[in-house]
Amino acid sequence: MCLATNKKDPYIAAEKITAYKIMNKPIFYIFLFSYIRTSLWIFKIPRFAKMSPKKLRIADYIIEEGLHAYTTLHEAMRSHNEDNIICEVSIPKGAKYYISEDSKEIVSNRMKITKILKK
Numbered sequence: 001m002c003l004a005t006n007k008k009d010p011y012i013a014a015e016k017i018t019a020y021k022i023m024n025k026p027i028f029y030i031f032l033f034s035y036i037r038t039s040l041w042i043f044k045i046p047r048f049a050k051m052s053p054k055k056l057r058i059a060d061y062i063i064e065e066g067l068h069a070y071t072t073l074h075e076a077m078r079s080h081n082e083d084n085i086i087c088e089v090s091i092p093k094g095a096k097y098y099i100s101e102d103s104k105e106i107v108s109n110r111m112k113i114t115k116i117l118k119k
Contacts, residue, residue, distance in 0.1 A: 002063065019069035019070060020072065
């Protein structure tokens with residue numbers, strides 16, 4: 001998943017942002033298993049992910065790294081298939097993030113899974 005934007009520098013979240021992440025089932029269950037063993041019901045994807053914009057055209061940048069998600073459940077459902085799980089995630093206050101020009105995708109350096117919506 002790549003995100004195209006005209007903004008070189010990321011936004012800083014002024015408050016918690018809710019988004020929807022699609023995860024591959026085998027990867028999801030590895031995360032779940034490792035955190036159930038430590039008795040945590042809500043778990044974190046790696047705390048800080050690297051985000052580095054790459055120059056694409058004169059005014060556009062592309063973000064390939066970081067934690068990608070959709071801004072609406074509708075968009076996540078359009079990309080969902082039987083090999084994936086849709087999770088509601090939150091981007092905490094103070095996290096850095098980029099949002100696509102059409103506002104359908106978001107990339108952040110911090111993201112926490114809060115709820116499993118569709119298996």
